[in-house]
Amino acid sequence: MEFTRRETLAIGAGAALMTVLPFRANAAAEDAITEFTGGAALADAGVELTAPEIAENGNTVPIAVSAEGASAILVLAAGNPTPGVAQFNFGPLAATQAASTRIRLAGTQDVIAIAKLADGSFARASKTVKVTIGGCGG
Numbered sequence: 001m002e003f004t005r006r007e008t009l010a011i012g013a014g015a016a017l018m019t020v021l022p023f024r025a026n027a028a029a030e031d032a033i034t035e036f037t038g039g040a041a042l043a044d045a046g047v048e049l050t051a052p053e054i055a056e057n058g059n060t061v062p063i064a065v066s067a068e069g070a071s072a073i074l075v076l077a078a079g080n081p082t083p084g085v086a087q088f089n090f091g092p093l094a095a096t097q098a099a100s101t102r103i104r105l106a107g108t109q110d111v112i113a114i115a116k117l118a119d120g121s122f123a124r125a126s127k128t129v130k131v132t133i134g135g136c137g138g
Helices: 005-037
Strands: 048-050 063-064 070-077 086-088 098-103 111-117 122-131
Touching: 005 048, 005 070, 048 122, 063 070, 063 111, 063 122, 070 098, 086 098
Parallel strands: none
Antiparallel strands: 048 063, 063 098, 070 086, 070 111, 111 122
């Protein structure tokens, strides 16, 4: 199989893009976390994130998140082109600070939940979900 110079350059550019793209997706998730927390430190306890270990289809991945005493919970999918998945806000009359939904995942990646607690501190939980069929065009 013979490649023209143009095809070789296109393949090289595609390979370079594929090596840089995952880093930019993770950077976008870190930017969203910093925006939500204002750069505050994150505790590793206080948030419960439930997600399947293996999702056969990335189009509908069920998750549930809860944090006792939270005023807001941010859910991110670090590997998606747009990492922000959902933000749940809880008022003072909320019976529980829990939510569940179905999300779309582009491929195997970390799902991250950040909770803003009533005292102004932040807590984090994450779980890796292995996706066999991507949901964002994969």
